[in-house]
Amino acid sequence: MAAISKFVRNPMGVIGTGMLLVVVCVALLAPELAPYDPQARLQVTPADILAPPDAQHLLGRDDAGRDVLSQLLYGARVSLIVGFTASFMSMIIGTTVGLVAGYFGGRVGNALMRVVDFLMVIPDLPLMLVIIAVMGRGLLNIILVIGLLGWTYTARLVRSQVLTVRERQYVLRARAIGASHMHIIWHHIFPQVLPLVIAQAVLDISVAILEESSLAFLGLGDPTLISWGTMLNFAFERAISAQAWWFLLPPGFAIVWVSLSLILIGNTLDQIVNPRLRSHHLFDARRMVNIQNSG
Amino acid sequence: MKQGNYLLRKISFAAMTLLAVVVFNFFLFRILPGDPVRLIIHSPRMTRQAQERIQTAFGLDKPIWFNGERLRQGDLVGAFDTQFTAYLRNLLRGELGISFATRRDVSDLLKERVWRTVVLVTGGDLLAIFLGMALGLVAAWRRGSRLDMGILLGALFTWALPTFFLGIILLILARGHLPVGGMATPGLKPEDGLKYWLDVGRHLILPTLTMAIVYTSEYLLIMRSGVMEVLAEDYILTARAKGLSTLRILRDHALKNAMLPMVTLIALTFGYTVGGAIQVETVFSWPGLGRLMYEAVQKRDYPVLQGTFLLLAVSVILANLLADLLYTLLDPRVKAE
Amino acid sequence: MALLEVRDLAVDYLTDRGTPLHAVEGVSFHLEEGRSLGLVGESGCGKTTVMMALLRLLPQEGRIVGGQVLFEGRDLLRLSEAEMRRVRWHQIAMVFQGAMNALNPVRTIESQIVEALTWHGLARSVQAARQRAGELLELVGIPAHRGRQYPHQYSGGMRQRAVIAMALACNPRILIADEPTTALDVMIQAQILELLEGLQRDLRLALVLVTHDLGIVAESCDEVLVMYGGVVAEYASSDAIFNTPRHPYTQRLLQAFPDVEEPGTALASIPGNPPRLDALPPGCRFEPRCHRRLQVCAAAPPPAIEIASGHWVSCYQAEAEP
Numbered sequence: 029m030a031a032i033s034k035f036v037r038n039p040m041g042v043i044g045t046g047m048l049l050v051v052v053c054v055a056l057l058a059p060e061l062a063p064y065d066p067q068a069r070l071q072v073t074p075a076d077i078l079a080p081p082d083a084q085h086l087l088g089r090d091d092a093g094r095d096v097l098s099q100l101l102y103g104a105r106v107s108l109i110v111g112f113t114a115s116f117m118s119m120i121i122g123t124t125v126g127l128v129a130g131y132f133g134g135r136v137g138n139a140l141m142r143v144v145d146f147l148m149v150i151p152d153l154p155l156m157l158v159i160i161a162v163m164g165r166g167l168l169n170i171i172l173v174i175g176l177l178g179w180t181y182t183a184r185l186v187r188s189q190v191l192t193v194r195e196r197q198y199v200l201r202a203r204a205i206g207a208s209h210m211h212i213i214w215h216h217i218f219p220q221v222l223p224l225v226i227a228q229a230v231l232d233i234s235v236a237i238l239e240e241s242s243l244a245f246l247g248l249g250d251p252t253l254i255s256w257g258t259m260l261n262f263a264f265e266r267a268i269s270a271q272a273w274w275f276l277l278p279p280g281f282a283i284v285w286v287s288l289s290l291i292l293i294g295n296t297l298d299q300i301v302n303p304r305l306r307s308h309h310l311f312d313a314r315r316m317v318n319i320q321n322s323g
Numbered sequence: 324m325k326q327g328n329y330l331l332r333k334i335s336f337a338a339m340t341l342l343a344v345v346v347f348n349f350f351l352f353r354i355l356p357g358d359p360v361r362l363i364i365h366s367p368r369m370t371r372q373a374q375e376r377i378q379t380a381f382g383l384d385k386p387i388w389f390n391g392e393r394l395r396q397g398d399l400v401g402a403f404d405t406q407f408t409a410y411l412r413n414l415l416r417g418e419l420g421i422s423f424a425t426r427r428d429v430s431d432l433l434k435e436r437v438w439r440t441v442v443l444v445t446g447g448d449l450l451a452i453f454l455g456m457a458l459g460l461v462a463a464w465r466r467g468s469r470l471d472m473g474i475l476l477g478a479l480f481t482w483a484l485p486t487f488f489l490g491i492i493l494l495i496l497a498r499g500h501l502p503v504g505g506m507a508t509p510g511l512k513p514e515d516g517l518k519y520w521l522d523v524g525r526h527l528i529l530p531t532l533t534m535a536i537v538y539t540s541e542y543l544l545i546m547r548s549g550v551m552e553v554l555a556e557d558y559i560l561t562a563r564a565k566g567l568s569t570l571r572i573l574r575d576h577a578l579k580n581a582m583l584p585m586v587t588l589i590a591l592t593f594g595y596t597v598g599g600a601i602q603v604e605t606v607f608s609w610p611g612l613g614r615l616m617y618e619a620v621q622k623r624d625y626p627v628l629q630g631t632f633l634l635l636a637v638s639v640i641l642a643n644l645l646a647d648l649l650y651t652l653l654d655p656r657v658k659a660e
Numbered sequence: 661m662a663l664l665e666v667r668d669l670a671v672d673y674l675t676d677r678g679t680p681l682h683a684v685e686g687v688s689f690h691l692e693e694g695r696s697l698g699l700v701g702e703s704g705c706g707k708t709t710v711m712m713a714l715l716r717l718l719p720q721e722g723r724i725v726g727g728q729v730l731f732e733g734r735d736l737l738r739l740s741e742a743e744m745r746r747v748r749w750h751q752i753a754m755v756f757q758g759a760m761n762a763l764n765p766v767r768t769i770e771s772q773i774v775e776a777l778t779w780h781g782l783a784r785s786v787q788a789a790r791q792r793a794g795e796l797l798e799l800v801g802i803p804a805h806r807g808r809q810y811p812h813q814y815s816g817g818m819r820q821r822a823v824i825a826m827a828l829a830c831n832p833r834i835l836i837a838d839e840p841t842t843a844l845d846v847m848i849q850a851q852i853l854e855l856l857e858g859l860q861r862d863l864r865l866a867l868v869l870v871t872h873d874l875g876i877v878a879e880s881c882d883e884v885l886v887m888y889g890g891v892v893a894e895y896a897s898s899d900a901i902f903n904t905p906r907h908p909y910t911q912r913l914l915q916a917f918p919d920v921e922e923p924g925t926a927l928a929s930i931p932g933n934p935p936r937l938d939a940l941p942p943g944c945r946f947e948p949r950c951h952r953r954l955q956v957c958a959a960a961p962p963p964a965i966e967i968a969s970g971h972w973v974s975c976y977q978a979e980a981e982p
Contacts, residue, residue, distance in 0.1 A: 142336070142339075145336065145340075146339075146340050146343060148591070148594075149340055149594065149639060149640055149643050150340075150344065150594065150636055150639070150640075151593075151594035151595070151597045151598055151635055151636060151639045152594060152595065152598055153597070153598025153599075153601055153602075154597065154598065154601065154616065154631070154632050154635045154636065155632070155636070157601070157616060157620055157628075157632075158351065158628055158629070158632045159351070161619075161620050161623070161625075161628055162351055162352060162625075234483065238483075238485050241485050241488075242485060242486070242487060242598070242602060245485070245487050245602070245605075246487075246601070246602070246605060246617055246620060247617075247620055247621055248620065260487070260488065260491070264487075264491065264606070268491075268494070271495075271498075273495065276491060276495070277492075280485065280488035280491065280492070283485055283488065284480070284483050284484055284485075284488070287483040287485075288479065288480060288483035291479050291482060291483050292479065295479065304548070304551065304552075305551075305555045306467075307466070307467075307555075307719070307720045308463075308466065308551060308554035308555040308559070309554055309555065309556075309559040309560045309563055310464060310554050310559060310563075310569055310572060310573070310577075311720045313716065313741055314741060315723070316716055316718055316722060316723060316724060317716065317723075317724045317737050318723045318724065318725055319724065319725060319726055319727075319737065320725070320726075556761070557756065557758065557761040557762050558761065558762055558763055558764040558765075560717065560756065560762075561756065561762040561763070561823075562764075563717060563748075564715060564717055564748055564749060564753075564754045564756075565748060565749045565775070565776050565779065566744075566745040566746060566747070566748035566749045566750065566779065566780065567745070567775070567779055568745060571779070575775065576764055576767075579766060579767070580764065580765075580766055583766065654766065655765075655766055655810045655812075656765060656766070656810070656812055
């Protein structure tokens with residue numbers, strides 16, 4: 029497909045994909061790669077608490093004497109699971125709402141868009157904090173909260189695209205010959221909507237990962253799992269005065285790594301799907317006159 | 324009148340949203356297992372006086388939202404004598420409950436802390452708007468150049484950075500040079516005058532800088548794409564044909580046109596900004612609303628949580644309304660004839 | 661000395677693939693004060709490129725690679741960008757194709773006219789500039805008080821007139837109008853043309869009208885430059901072009917336009933397509949579609965021959981009877 033070749037030629041896209049693959053491999057192979065089981069109960073001596081990096085522990089040890097590197101590797105799993113699942117949920121909800129609101133319009137459409145506006149106005153993090161504080165900490169709750177609040181942008185995007193496509197010639201013709209709504213939506217409208225949705229979904233994954241890490245940092249992560257956000261929560265509360273940078277920095281950089289990879293991919297996809305003009309009127313005009321004088 | 328209609332719609336939407344938030348806020352905290360409000364009554368930390376006060380103020384002996392019994396008695400108005408109406412009444416009086424942890428009035432806590440967050444958010448956002456717009460403009464103008472690429476990559480990188488992590492990094496870097504926590508050095512009080520305020524200022528530097536860096540990228544990216552679109556429009560070519568210099572065109576045509584959508588953007592991101600404030604205040608122990616929320620989460624202090632959320636949500640809703648109103652004043656295409 | 665004299669203008673467009681497209685070659689013409697020149701040709705024949713090149717307003721890929729543009733004796737192509745900015749609008753002004761969008765939607769019409777005046781230092785004060793803007797609007801038939809309105813409050817025809825008013829703000833010597841009447845209805849078209857003719861008379865304004873509509877040219881132009889595939893096919897007075905066209909392309913072009921006096925004749929279209937700039941024929945650019953082509957036509961591009969005073973034709977058979 030033309031889109032794939034365009035993607036491959038874009039350095040941002042390629043780098044982003046590479047970065048993401050690294051994370052995915054780490055997540056999948058964590059049990060193989062991690063030198064220690066991060067959740068194992070350990071016999072530790074006081075010297076092991078917040079020990080700096082050495083040959084046995086490449087990233088040192090945390091406030092309970094556990095190996096930071098192993099935790100880091102396992103942490104990738106939570107981020108990716110939350111990111112992909114929540115984003116997938118947002119994608120489904122958002123696309124459905126956008127299609128219905130855009131295609132059928134009318135009072136249902138308006139009502140749906142009011143709901144979208146309403147959700148967009150409410151500040152995300154405070155709302156999530158409050159819901160999780162009430163519903164309880166847990167991976168499922170986090171995924172639900174992020175997914176159920178994150179679909180609004182996709183819905184708006186899909187709706188405006190549907191409104192445009194709906195008035196195109198081939199759709200009007202299909203309606204004239206009596207094609208059913210499902211048929212039109214599936215065959216004509218959906219293919220025009222899907223590329224935009226996918227580009228947006230990739231960016232949504234990075235947002236979901238950032239949101240999960242913020243929630244975890246603030247103390248609302250799943251207590252039974254290691255995530256980069258919870259590592260930072262412990263690190264911030266217990267390691268900062270000891271200046272244990274090996275505990276503080278790696279999880280944060282891991283978060284940056286994965287979300288940057290997704291942003292690069294998402295940005296590239298966006299450029300392919302929404303091609304922008306390559307130049308504008310305000311360029312340096314000094315090279316416009318290029319007369320080669322001969323003698 | 325088109326303009327009047329538009330305003331009316333926006334105001335009624337804001338009102339409905341406010342109402343929905345209020346209702347949501349009420350019901351969310353009632354579905355907790357072991358209703359927290361009831362928990363207060365039995366909490367050993369509460370004095371008898373406080374317990375009774377809460378009992379009556381919150382109408383805990385009444386049904387939650389609909390009083391069927393009173394209705395059966397033929398009392399229509401009494402049908403609404405419920406916890407929910409008690410809640411609404413309290414809200415209008417500014418009564419938001421009592422903090423579990425500190426036994427102080429929630430509204431007092433909020434009043435005390437609100438200006439601290441306002442200062443932080445305003446400073447950070449203003450700086451971010453200025454930087455974001457300036458860099459976005461330059462990047463769009465010098466589109467495709469290495470400067471543009473550099474600015475773009477910087478913005479994308481910053482966007483990928485969690486707000487709290489940036490705070491942690493700055494904290495580590497600035498240790499020893501700038502104060503890294505709290506609002507003022509212990510010992511200094513407002514009575515100490517200028518010395519105190521300068522100290523507060525120094526404590527404000529890192530948190531404000533963190534906010535500014537994070538939100539600059541948001542504004543930068545939108546400004547950049549907005550300006551790129553504007554610069555490709557026909558009227559820019561006309562401006563060049565008029566003999567105007569590039570700087571003049573940027574100032575008098577590009578900037579003005581690209582700034583219009585920024586107004587709504589600033590309001591839209593305000594919700595996001597408030598979320599960032601929570602993280603920044605936590606990292607730097609800045610005693611504002613964000614830090615309050617964090618502490619309330621830690622201590623399961625539900626009344627404070629409820630009150631803070633309400634205040635933050637209302638602020639964002641109002642900010643959005645304000646932006647909508649401002650937009651109608653600025654965009655001549657929306658103005659009626 | 662002619663007001664404007666263009667000699668052998670050549671413009672290329674750079675491409676991703678490396679070899680530039682020779683969009684315009686060997687274009688020469690001149691313009692006197694108070695006269696009007698019609699630049700005609702099909703879409704893509706290079707007439708807009710020539711126009712933009714005069715003011716050095718080509719898009720980013722455009723390169724002027726040869727020739728001279730002598731305005732009052734000075735070669736504009738040798739000026740610095742800063743000097744050029746002083747010539748633009750003040751000496752030579754332009755009304756673009758689709759002028760409806762040439763106005764900034766969030767600024768008043770008046771402010772955009774005032775901008776031209778103040779930039780070129782032609783107003784003693786902002787008050788005076790606004791006054792002048794009002795006068796200009798009245799000149800084109802728009803009530804002065806409407807200057808304080810925004811473009812979206814004007815109709816299409818009004819916007820076109822406003823753009824002309826704006827173009828006249830600095831009393832230019834030359835006004836270039838690119839398709840000034842396309843996308844406007846016939847009544848408005850007539851109004852605009854009348855307006856332009858009037859201005860030409862009253863202000864001694866030299867006019868360059870770029871169009872594909874021969875009817876307009878016949879109406880309003882003193883001289884005509886017929887372009888095809890980036891080169892000049894024929895260049896002569898309006899009378900000569902319409903009564904004694906010598907270039908085969910010009911002849912076919914005239915046949916393609918309906919003649920009121922002979923309503924029954926079928927319209928002739930020219931078979932084939934204009935040349936692709938990346939696959940130009942080695943000889944005359946019209947040769948593949950020419951009904952009178954000879955072998956020599958495909959060998960090398962024909963030189964421009966002056967067959968009568970002021971009548972130039974680029975054809976090997978220029979002197980032969982049609």
